[in-house]
Amino acid sequence: MTNVSSFSLKSRSLKFKWTFGAAAAIFLTFFLFSYAIYQGIGQMLLNEEEQKVNSLLAETTANQVLKSGNLDNADLLKEVFDKSPSISRKIQDQVIAIYNAKGEQLDKYFLNSSQKTANNDFSSYFKPYTNDRVTNKPTISGDKMLISQGPITSLNDNSTVIGYVQIINPLTSYNKIMGKLLLTMFLLGAVALFISGMLGYLLAQNFLRPLTKLAKGMSDVRNNGFQQRIETTTKSRDEITELTVIFNDMMTRIETSFEQQKQFVEDASHELRTPVQIMEGHLKLLDRWGKNDPEVLDESLQASLTELERMKKLVQEMLDLSRAEQVSQTKELQITSINDTVEQVRRNFEVMYTDFTFKLDEKADNLHALIQHNHLEQLLIIVMDNAVKYSDGAKEVDMAVARSGEKVEVTIRDYGVGISADEIEKVFNRFYRVDKARSREKGGNGLGLAIAKQLVEGYLGTISATSAEGKGTEITITLPLIEKVAGEKKEEKKNGN
Template identity: 40%
Template sequence: MKFPFNDKKKNRKKKKRFSLKWKWTIGATLAIFLTISVFSIVIFVGFRQIMFTQEEENFREVLFGASKRLVDENKLTDSDSTALSKATVYSAFNPSYSPDTMRSTEEYDQRNTTFEDAGNYQDTLYAKMNEEDVIVKVYTPTSRLLFESKLGDFSFKGSSEPVIKRIEVNGEEGYYGVMPVISDETNQIIGYVQVIDGMTEYHNMIDVTIISLVAMNFAALISSGIIGYLLASNFLKPIKTITNTMNDLRQDTQSTSRIEVTEGNDELDHLSMVFNDMLDKMQKYIEQQKQFVEDVSHELRTPVAVMEGHLKLLDRWGKKDPAILDESLSASLQEITRMKSLVQEMLDLSRAEQVEIHYKNEKTAIKAVIQQTYNNFSMIHPDFIFNLDDDIYDDIYVAIYRNHLEQILVILLDNAVKYSNERKEVHISVSTDDREVQIAIQDFGEGMTQEDTEKIFNRFYRIDKARSRYKGGNGLGLAIAKELLNGYNGNITVESVLNHGTIFRISLPIYREES
């Protein structure tokens, strides 16, 4: 029987993965390319508009300039004021012209009434009229052609008002214009000027610009692809490192592989630091769980073995012997009580290892807790002298849960009482600075060697196992105190001299709202 879910799962596995690097590369390439393309289009449109405006201005200058030049020349030559003549037109458009230079009208006609002597042009009007794509024609009021600067087959229609429009010239856009030539003396139309501008320079420039922009965009596409790939590779390098680290952890949960954090101080570096911190905590919790199981198994083995031995003894022959029965029951109950105490301390230790998760931002008034604990021990142990040197104010708070602070103080004071000898005296001192509160608890009892002070905070460590068990200790109290203080960013140290006593010093950060 086939399951659709399994088929879908197989299909997902078979589906080829599209790398995030290539997604980013394509995305970055398209973004850069589209940006450059948009700017290119904007630049092209703006440049085209400027060139077109310039061409239109040049066209108008030729059209209106030629008309004005004809009016002025007609006035100077005192010609017939009713119509332009060839001599007037030729004189207006050729500064080097004189009647003697033209041998006959037939010679003028044989030249097809064209004008090509650009070398004699002495101002911009002549230069613009002689451009390759500009044709200037002059007509009489009766539409008879008097002059054309270049050959060109274009229709003509006179108009009493200036006419400017766009037409097709040699398959491309151009300008067409007709301007009446009006005499200043008679205010009558004495001729017409026709100008056709093919805008060859404009079209050549536009073609060159388009080719240049296309080449630039193609180069931008290639370069943006390279840049996008390099950027994607650089940005995804930490993610690849994270993936490799996760694969290492998947293969070995105890792997010490970590992400290398650079000095970039950006979001990816922050992610790497958070990920490393998470891995450290996970590994710490795994090790704690493993240690917890090992410790419980080791410590419970003895009481279980003792109970098993007594029960076997009772099963064999102790059922009817009151003395053996009482002894076995008493020993079994004692071991059960010890196991209950051990299990409770192990639970306390397990909770102490997780204070960062469950007891963040807790605060406690230190003075009240110290005073209450001092009073309780003074009442419980009337045969001891407890000296309290309190040098703090009521409004000082420490960053710790109240019950945990009490638990730490009880563990330390209980040990001070347990391991005191003839001098039954305990000193408690409390002081503070700008950052921390320091608490010192001193007894004058058995003391420890230097080797013992280095191991005293280890789980189940006892200086004298037989004596510690007799006094009711499991070797977990100081381990619990240390774990609690570590969870609240505190610290605990010990100073001891064998047979002279011990001093435990703890420090806790002062609670501040901004923290």
């Protein structure tokens, strides 16, 4: 079985492709440039030689002796050519052949240096019975030649053709110059190919060095974990540096996401373990001896149902948190009225908690933000629900809507237990509760503010908290302001938003 190997750039390294491409481009440019020069010089020299031939042909066909009809007198012709300065000075290495009107060659005139050319028969390039000038440029034995013929007209009427003159120019100087030029270009081409290959290799090595470094960095990340980063040069601002920056940023995000997911799983496992253990304890109690005791049976069933409801709520909150993390990727965006939504939530809480006082201070009206109405309502409910839960007897919650530059601010303040300074920054963490025992009694899982934070940040907003123990807590939600035109406002009112 024979293996046929074929050259394919697809299976080659990028450095080889770059070297080959750069070398090929440089060499091709040199080749085309050299070819153009070669053809240009050749054409220029050929035109110059053709002018010499035409000039000699014109002088010969206009000679009075030839026009008088003495074409078969060799001695007279030799004397004419030798003594005619206009012919002898131009003949050089050219050969003059004389033909009669029938196309029969009568004689040749040439210098001794052109003996070799004169020994050849060029009658095959002669075209009889024509009054026009005929020029041929054949290549004989590897050398280009120039053969031109013209009619000799009678001296009496200057129209009757009595013979022909054929000028054979071996193009000696032209062939020598073009041969040397071709050899020089071949040598220069070989040098250019070598230099272009070296330049291509150096360029490829220089350009691919950052890619090699990037590939090594990616390999280190794969082997050593997400903590590894690729160093970037501050001086360079090319696409590879930009790719490195994007890669580092992507690794940072992946690392952060990985740590968050790890922490989330740990926290979720811890939170789910408690209700599971409680339910397991009650079920074991029932299995041992509680089945026959109605009081123990009822207590265990109630406790199990309570913990089951807590697990159900925890799972729902975890699902809400997962959806909140993806809110920035949603395509169902809408412009929502902040004033109307805050007022709607305030009224709902007045109905649910009749013993509370909910005040709303609208420092600016007609404020809008690019956020889904249900999402804005959800995060407001989360914050309001916490304010009610931890009011600690202070049955009052203040709400405020204001504009701050190009931002919309919604502030919700309660006058309850408050949060200590060392814990205020942690309230937005998942599963974090300031007073875990008390929060559990109130049914909290520590996910509400985490969901609110994800929702707000998904819409390019911020959420912050300020508090003092025993004096209450203030939550501030900030969203980018969206200006609405009159037509959109009317449409919004029509839709009931």
